[in-house]
Amino acid sequence: MSIWLDEHSRVVYQGLTGRAGRFHALRNRAYGTRVVAGTNPSKAGASVEGIPVFATVGDAVEATGADVSCVFVPAPYVRSAVMEAAGGGVTLVVVITEGVPAKDEAWLCGKLRRDHPEVRVIGPNCPGLISPGRANVGITAGDIALPGGPVGLVSRSGTLTYQALYELKQAGIGVTTCVGIGGDPVPGTSFTDCLAAFEDDPDTRAVMMIGEIGGSAEEEAAAFIAEHMTKPVVAYIAGITAPPGKKMGHAGAIVSGGKGTAAAKIETLSAAGVRVGESPSEAGRLMVEVVAGL
Amino acid sequence: MDLLEHQGKQFFSRYGLPVSPGFVARGVAEAREVADRLGYPVVVKAQVHIGGRGKAGGIRLARDADEVVAAADSILGMDIGGHTVGCVLVEEAASIAAEYYASFTLDRSAGLYLGILSARGGVDIESVAESDPGSIARTWVDPVDGLTEPETRRWVRAARLDDAAADELAEVLLSLYEAFVEGDADLVEINPLILTPEGRVRVLDAKVTLDDNSLFRHPEYRAYDATQPRDEREASAHALGLQYVGLDGTVGVIANGAGLAMSTVDVVAQAGGAAANFLDIGGGADVETMAAALRVINNDPAVKAIFINIFGGIVQGEVVAQGILDALDRVELRAPIVLRLDGTNADQGRAMVAPRLSDMLIMADSMSGGAALAVAIAGSR
Numbered sequence: 001m002s003i004w005l006d007e008h009s010r011v012v013y014q015g016l017t018g019r020a021g022r023f024h025a026l027r028n029r030a031y032g033t034r035v036v037a038g039t040n041p042s043k044a045g046a047s048v049e050g051i052p053v054f055a056t057v058g059d060a061v062e063a064t065g066a067d068v069s070c071v072f073v074p075a076p077y078v079r080s081a082v083m084e085a086a087g088g089g090v091t092l093v094v095v096i097t098e099g100v101p102a103k104d105e106a107w108l109c110g111k112l113r114r115d116h117p118e119v120r121v122i123g124p125n126c127p128g129l130i131s132p133g134r135a136n137v138g139i140t141a142g143d144i145a146l147p148g149g150p151v152g153l154v155s156r157s158g159t160l161t162y163q164a165l166y167e168l169k170q171a172g173i174g175v176t177t178c179v180g181i182g183g184d185p186v187p188g189t190s191f192t193d194c195l196a197a198f199e200d201d202p203d204t205r206a207v208m209m210i211g212e213i214g215g216s217a218e219e220e221a222a223a224f225i226a227e228h229m230t231k232p233v234v235a236y237i238a239g240i241t242a243p244p245g246k247k248m249g250h251a252g253a254i255v256s257g258g259k260g261t262a263a264a265k266i267e268t269l270s271a272a273g274v275r276v277g278e279s280p281s282e283a284g285r286l287m288v289e290v291v292a293g294l
Numbered sequence: 295m296d297l298l299e300h301q302g303k304q305f306f307s308r309y310g311l312p313v314s315p316g317f318v319a320r321g322v323a324e325a326r327e328v329a330d331r332l333g334y335p336v337v338v339k340a341q342v343h344i345g346g347r348g349k350a351g352g353i354r355l356a357r358d359a360d361e362v363v364a365a366a367d368s369i370l371g372m373d374i375g376g377h378t379v380g381c382v383l384v385e386e387a388a389s390i391a392a393e394y395y396a397s398f399t400l401d402r403s404a405g406l407y408l409g410i411l412s413a414r415g416g417v418d419i420e421s422v423a424e425s426d427p428g429s430i431a432r433t434w435v436d437p438v439d440g441l442t443e444p445e446t447r448r449w450v451r452a453a454r455l456d457d458a459a460a461d462e463l464a465e466v467l468l469s470l471y472e473a474f475v476e477g478d479a480d481l482v483e484i485n486p487l488i489l490t491p492e493g494r495v496r497v498l499d500a501k502v503t504l505d506d507n508s509l510f511r512h513p514e515y516r517a518y519d520a521t522q523p524r525d526e527r528e529a530s531a532h533a534l535g536l537q538y539v540g541l542d543g544t545v546g547v548i549a550n551g552a553g554l555a556m557s558t559v560d561v562v563a564q565a566g567g568a569a570a571n572f573l574d575i576g577g578g579a580d581v582e583t584m585a586a587a588l589r590v591i592n593n594d595p596a597v598k599a600i601f602i603n604i605f606g607g608i609v610q611g612e613v614v615a616q617g618i619l620d621a622l623d624r625v626e627l628r629a630p631i632v633l634r635l636d637g638t639n640a641d642q643g644r645a646m647v648a649p650r651l652s653d654m655l656i657m658a659d660s661m662s663g664g665a666a667l668a669v670a671i672a673g674s675r
Contacts, residue, residue, distance in 0.1 A: 279661070
């Protein structure tokens with residue numbers, strides 16, 4: 001099994017007619033994802049390599065039964081695109097777009113909590129999610145992930161997610177679902193949301209978590225793990241040597257006022273029983289040990 | 295991006311916040327001229343992106359023209375925590391009856407805005423939070439509802455500020471909230487927010503961080519770009535559109551993606567070395583970006599070895615390889631390159647650079663192996 005995405009998921013791409021949207025939708029389809037529709041308000045009735053284009057997500061849902069949306073529209077339009085998707089009837093919205101203002105993310109978070117509690121947003125500024133062998137929604141290269149499980153993977157960083165999938169594949173370890181939650185200050189889905197879903201998924205028997213400096217999402221995850229997780233967790237935290245006050249590429253990756261350091265996160269996670277690797281490859285080795293002991 | 299005090303006050307005044315009249319001066323004569331225009335006494339304040347200006351002697355009261363000249367002369371060019379003072383703010387001096395603190399930031403984990411108000415301003419709020427937590431009143435604001443007037447009044451009462459100024463304080467806080475939201479700020483902080491002996495409220499200092507991602511709504515913020523604190527290396531990388539942070543080591547780092555770049559800097563440290571920089575060429579880097587990144591790293595005299603760590607996703611192996619080959623043709627390498635290349639089309643990329651491999655371009659087969667090799671090379675030169 002997998003979480004949130006499988007071979008039955010029917011995906012609509014908002015921004016299908018753009019360069020990135022088209023490229024990745026076709027790549028996702030080639031992987032085996034059921035890519036059923038795209039949207040563009042001024043190109044309804046057109047098609048992209050056989051994928052029908054609708055004016056709105058609502059129209060696409062009605063015509064194709066889409067239940068997942070993948071958003072590739074430019075940052076200024078993300079807020080309205082996500083609201084359109086939520087109002088249109090999908091239950092999972094994966095936002096790949098980077099550069100979305102924090103105010104838009106905070107507003108979306110509040111608005112969805114109130115008006116569409118059934119809708120889950122992943123991202124923005126994330127690589128998407130992949131349930132290897134079943135479906136891939138986003139920009140992860142599908143061939144670097146081994147299908148099957150027993151590991152669930154959740155990560156705040158794009159390329160580090162690939163590195164982690166690669167480490168696991170090298171070791172012959174399969175993945176149930178890999179979720180990239182993105183490096184922005186207000187992600188739609190948190191580590192804790194993913195950990196809870198992995199805890200409930202019978203096929204996921206261990207979890208790998210890739211965090212980085214900034215904020216307190218890793219500390220909240222540690223509290224959840226200590227209290228609710230029965231499955232072993234291995235973690236890696238990037239940014240041990242990051243200087244304070246400098247934004248390390250991601251909008252959310254900054255140590256400010258002595259808060260959000262990698263050292264503090266590693267300590268908190270270790271205290272919660274998480275095995276923390278010093279590098280991505282050490283985390284991979286730790287996971288090999290964990291899987292061997294399952 | 296971070297604003298200097300005078301930029302922050304200008305930003306605040308657009309939202310109707312009460313700031314004192316003042317002007318920026320870049321030279322002593324100019325400081326005297328604007329002080330004469332304002333009338334005495336004035337305060338002369340160093341404009342730098344760092345706290346602790348007062349203790350460093352960067353804020354001085356001047357009662358006449360001679361004192362302004364002396365103050366500006368000593369403050370301009372002063373070094374405060376590694377930042378050189380390039381200009382001063384000359385401002386009408388205010389009498390202070392009470393000093394408060396007010397700010398708004400984002401509470402990331404709650405997805406709400408957090409307002410902090412305290413009757414104990416003028417000092418470091420972090421230490422007040424530790425020594426006297428009861429003197430701090432917090433309020434959480436739902437971004438969808440916004441901050442309401444009754445809520446603001448309750449918040450002011452909870453902070454136990456002067457009752458007589460409650461109306462004006464509430465008004466100032468509502469304006470500050472508007473500046474925070476409409477202005478797309480990550481942080482707005484007034485410390486101190488003062489009460490004058492006449493019972494008026496004034497913004498005495500301004501700390502503002504704007505959201506870089508909001509530039510499409512505020513194209514005028516591009517003007518602040520010129521005053522961001524950057525060293526020479528950071529400035530040239532920034533001009534080329536690269537995500538670069540200067541560090542103190544000798545191994546130049548180029549990676550794709552912020553997480554992988556951060557991790558590469560860490561792995562270099564674990565191998566016993568130190569990175570000269572953090573450089574993320576981004577998820578969708580092209581040949582030009584790769585070549586530009588290599589030029590920036592190669593121009594850094596501290597760099598003794600270059601570690602390029604690429605995990606192809608959207609960025610494809612052959613694009614990375616072509617960027618390196620282009621750069622090799624255009625620039626004279628001052629330090630050897632260790633290249634680690636995996637992911638999408640890595641085989642094609644490796645095949646492309648294979649004929650050019652030498653002691654100046656070495657292929658590594660893993661991230662940690664590449665880091666160790668780069669550290670060893672840097673140590674031997």
